[in-house]
Amino acid sequence: MTLVADTPPGQVIAPPTPPPAPTSAERWRLRGPLLPALVFTLALTQIPFLMTLFFSIRRWNLLSGGDQGFNWGHNYVDTATDPIFWKSILNTVLITGVSTVLCIAIGLLIAMALNHSFPGRGIARTLAITPFFAMPVAVTLFWRSAMFDPTFGLFGFLSRSVGLPAVSWLSDYPLLALVVLLTWRFTPFGLLIMLAGLQGAPQDQLEAAQVDGAGPFSRFRFITLPHLRPFIELAALLLAMNLIQTFGEIALLSAGGPAYATTNITYYIYLKAFNAFDFGFASALGVVALVLTIALVSPVLRLLSGIFQSEGRR
Amino acid sequence: MKPNVLKRSGIAVGGWVGSLVLFFPIFYMVVKSFQTEIDAANPTPQFLFTPTLTNYAEALQAGIGPYAVNSLVVVVVSTLVVLALAVPAAYALSVRPVAKAQDVLFFFISTKMMPIAAGIIPIYIVASALGLLNTITILVLMHIGMNLPLGIWMIRSFMQEIPGEVLEAASVDGAAGWTKMRSIILPLIKPGLASTALLCAVFSWNEYFYAVNLTTSKSTLPLFLQKFLSFGELYTAHVAAVATLVSLPVIIAGWAAQKSLVRGLLFGAVK
Numbered sequence: 001m002t003l004v005a006d007t008p009p010g011q012v013i014a015p016p017t018p019p020p021a022p023t024s025a026e027r028w029r030l031r032g033p034l035l036p037a038l039v040f041t042l043a044l045t046q047i048p049f050l051m052t053l054f055f056s057i058r059r060w061n062l063l064s065g066g067d068q069g070f071n072w073g074h075n076y077v078d079t080a081t082d083p084i085f086w087k088s089i090l091n092t093v094l095i096t097g098v099s100t101v102l103c104i105a106i107g108l109l110i111a112m113a114l115n116h117s118f119p120g121r122g123i124a125r126t127l128a129i130t131p132f133f134a135m136p137v138a139v140t141l142f143w144r145s146a147m148f149d150p151t152f153g154l155f156g157f158l159s160r161s162v163g164l165p166a167v168s169w170l171s172d173y174p175l176l177a178l179v180v181l182l183t184w185r186f187t188p189f190g191l192l193i194m195l196a197g198l199q200g201a202p203q204d205q206l207e208a209a210q211v212d213g214a215g216p217f218s219r220f221r222f223i224t225l226p227h228l229r230p231f232i233e234l235a236a237l238l239l240a241m242n243l244i245q246t247f248g249e250i251a252l253l254s255a256g257g258p259a260y261a262t263t264n265i266t267y268y269i270y271l272k273a274f275n276a277f278d279f280g281f282a283s284a285l286g287v288v289a290l291v292l293t294i295a296l297v298s299p300v301l302r303l304l305s306g307i308f309q310s311e312g313r314r
Numbered sequence: 315m316k317p318n319v320l321k322r323s324g325i326a327v328g329g330w331v332g333s334l335v336l337f338f339p340i341f342y343m344v345v346k347s348f349q350t351e352i353d354a355a356n357p358t359p360q361f362l363f364t365p366t367l368t369n370y371a372e373a374l375q376a377g378i379g380p381y382a383v384n385s386l387v388v389v390v391v392s393t394l395v396v397l398a399l400a401v402p403a404a405y406a407l408s409v410r411p412v413a414k415a416q417d418v419l420f421f422f423i424s425t426k427m428m429p430i431a432a433g434i435i436p437i438y439i440v441a442s443a444l445g446l447l448n449t450i451t452i453l454v455l456m457h458i459g460m461n462l463p464l465g466i467w468m469i470r471s472f473m474q475e476i477p478g479e480v481l482e483a484a485s486v487d488g489a490a491g492w493t494k495m496r497s498i499i500l501p502l503i504k505p506g507l508a509s510t511a512l513l514c515a516v517f518s519w520n521e522y523f524y525a526v527n528l529t530t531s532k533s534t535l536p537l538f539l540q541k542f543l544s545f546g547e548l549y550t551a552h553v554a555a556v557a558t559l560v561s562l563p564v565i566i567a568g569w570a571a572q573k574s575l576v577r578g579l580l581f582g583a584v585k
Contacts (some may be wrong), residue, residue, distance in 0.1 A: 030412045033402030037462055038418070045425045046434035048440075056433060110336070113329030118322065121329065126569050128333035130340050133568035135520045137536040137554060138557030141543065142343050145550045152355050152550065155343065160357075187336060189579060196576040234580055245430055248522035248536070252543060266523075269431035269491050274527060286432035288519035297427050 049290070055283035062277035084260050088268040089292065095264055096243045102183040102221065103239055104232060107190025114191075115198040125195075132188040140252045143181050144170070148253075156206035166246060174254050174261045181249055186242065190235050195233030198224070237297070244293060263290045340565075346554035354551035369555030378556065381538035384450055385560075388534055389518045392457035395516050397507065400465030405495065407466065408473040409481060419470070434527055441528055448529045454551070456506040456524040461514040468513070468578050472506030473499060509574035516564050535560045 030068040059071040080084050100114065114125050131139070142208065150156045156166035169177040201224050209219050247266045250256055256263035263271070273282035346354045348365035407415045437456070438447070446452040476499065484498045498531070500507070522536040529537065539560065542553050 010328060027413070030410055032406070034406035034412060034418065037399040037403035037422075037466060041422060041425055041459065041462055044455070045428060045433065049428070050437040050569050051380070051436035051439075052432055106332075107342065108333035110329065116322070116325045116329070118326035119331060124329050124333035127337035129568065129572060129575075130337055130565055134340060134343075134515060134561040134564045135536060135539070135541045135557065135564065137520075137522050138553075138561050139339065140344070141539060142337065142346075142550075142557050143555045144552060146342065146346060146354075147339065151357055154359060157357060157359055174578055184336065184339065191336075192572075192576050192579060196580070238580070241427055245523075247431075248526075251522075251526070252540065266429060268433040269434070273431075273435050273438075283435055286429065286435070289429040290432045291365075293427055298457060 001248075052283045052286045054248070055279055056287045058280050058283075060278075062279065071280070075280045078281055079284050079288055084263070084268065085288075087260055088265045089263065091175065091260075092244060092266075093265040094175065095182065095246060095262075096240050098179050098241050099182040099186065100236055100239045102179070103186045103190035104194070104235055105138075106183070106187050107192075107235070108228075109193045110187075111191050111194035111198055114195055128191060129188040132192075134185075136248050137252060139185065140181065140249050144253055148177050170254055171258055174258060178246075178249060178253060178262050181253065182243060182246060185249075186239055189239060189242075193231055193235040193238075194228065197228045201227050219277050232294065241297070244296075255304045265292075269296040340561075343554045344558050346551055349551050349554075351549055351551045354554070365562075369551045370559065372552060373556045373559060376540055378535075378559070381533065381535050382560075384453075384532065384533040385519060387450055388453045388457060389515050392454045392461065392518050393511050393514045395454070395458050396461045396465040397469075397511060399462060400469050400510070401495075401507075403466050403502075404469035404473055408470045409476075409499065419467070422466050425459075426463050426490055430523055434523075438527060446528075448532050450529075450532060452528050453524055453534065456519045456528070457521060460521065460524075460554045461517055464517075464578075465510050465514060468510040469503065469506060471577060472503040472510075493505070505574060509578050512567055512571045513575070513578040516568065519564055548563050 056075055057072050058068055059074070060068050070247060110128060114121060114128070122127055145152065147153050147155055150166040153166075153169075155169060159166045167173065205223050206219055209223055214222070245266055245314040246262075246264055248268065250262050250264060250267045252269075254262045258265045260268075265285065266289070269282050269285045272278050276282075342359075345361065347369055348367070349360060349363055350366055350368065353360045353363050406412050407419055412418065441447050441452045446480065448457075480502070481494070484494050519534075520536070521534070522540075525534050525537050526540065539553075539556055542556070544547065
């Protein structure tokens with residue numbers, strides 16, 4: 001990372017002394033280009049959050065009517081004592097955790113094959129990354145009727161053709177069905193990142209290890225895996241960031257059901273806000289979701305910031 | 315020599331099988347889109363059949379047009395605004411960094427970690443008060459907010475890669491500010507700008523959460539698809555045709571740009 005300070009026009013030889021501290025006007029000139037983006041993002045993210053915080057301590061249910069007013073921590077007490085809230089937290093953790101691990105593991109396996117050259121590798125790779133681009137709403141609806149349906153779906157056909165009864169995925173294993181769909185959709189993401197990591201693997205070390213008689217497993221374990229670590233960490237963070245917010249797949253695959261079996265925190269907020277119209281309660285849920293996300297993500301983020309600060313690590 | 319051949323073909327088979335398993339549902343979707351509803355509803359998958367274009371024709375007649383136009387407008391406008399805001403911001407965070415550039419960068423990415431649902435009620439209320447509910451404008455605004463951090467991170471990483479000497483030489487020759495941006499930086503990061511724009515466009519095209527919560531009739535393609543649910547049972551062949559139709563542009567764009575995609579997906583974090 002080389003950041004080059006500008007030399008004033010006409011000054012051919014830069015003096016070896018450190019540049020003088022910028023004046024106030026100079027600092028604003030540097031900041032200028034940043035401000036539109038910063039102001040826009042602040043307005044669009046921080047103001048709604050502060051408003052959510054304010055709504056979360058108010059009584060505000062459009063359906064039950066009555067006055068709006070402060071009820072302070074009441075919504076939070078309701079949240080903490082709501083079993084569905086806890087179920088949605090558990091579901092969020094399960095959906096995010098299991099899918100993230102699967103996307104990285106399967107992605108790594110396929111990437112290791114695609115890292116070797118073989119006939120048609122380019123085509124295979126192109127086909128493999130396709131699910132990531134298809135419109136999520138579209139593929140979710142398609143999976144619902146053409147894959148998961150016990151009578152008409154492909155999985156039902158496959159179970160029947162090996163002599164097993166067809167499973168009704170969406171009513172019997174709804175969470176598993178959701179994880180399967182999400183894993184399918186996001187594995188290409190893991191795959192692309194793992195492939196990028198493998199392509200930068202230290203070939204000289206791998207060859208030297210082979211000469212020294214190290215088997216494929218120990219070469220992977222002691223050379224490739226340490227090299228891949230930052231890629232795995234990054235992929236995990238970015239996948240988790242996406243998966244924790246899963247909404248469309250849930251809304252269209254199972255509508256959070258049956259019996260809240262696939263309701264994650266995002267979908268529960270949506271249900272409370274736009275089906276039950278309990279804006280106060282939904283706002284409290286939003287604040288809790290934010291706090292939990294920060295608690296979950298900030299250790300990873302710190303890690304990530306380490307990766308960025310030592311860009312020469314690779 | 316022999317185990318080597320065996321190993322090589324094993325890898326090839328593994329790579330192909332893995333890729334084909336991932337691709338199969340997409341292939342199956344395209345196949346079903348050319349079937350009649352009766353063929354599509356056959357419990358045994360049909361691969362030999364007389365293809366029909368009925369589903370596509372009916373999808374076009376069902377009023378996909380306005381939704382497609384809305385999607386296109388939202389994608390193009392939001393992506394252009396993201397670039398217009400992100401290029402100067404990335405410049406201020408890389409070429410001539412402001413104080414605490416690192417912190418500002420992390421502020422931007424941290425907004426992507428915020429649960430989108432945590433802010434939706436105020437956004438809904440403000441949009442309603444401003445008369446922006448069920449308009450394309452509100453979707454454009456939300457998509458800009460959604461993609462701006464990605465844009466800044468990606469474009470910054472491309473600017474970081476411009477050799478310091480090039481920028482120095484430009485300054486020595488008297489190029490400053492806008493001139494330097496237009497004649498040196500922008501041409502050098504053109505491929506980067508293109509892949510940034512592509513990723514933003516893909517995310518905007520596929521976005522569903524804001525569409526479903528902030529719009530009803532004047533909306534984008536994901537909401538058009540959602541209508542298939544309200545008819546109770548799903549018409550597989552029709553869904554497949556519409557799904558293929560709306561996914562195809564993005565899939566082709568993704569295929570075309572796959573080389574530069576990785577760093578975009580990584581927010582430009584790993585080179």
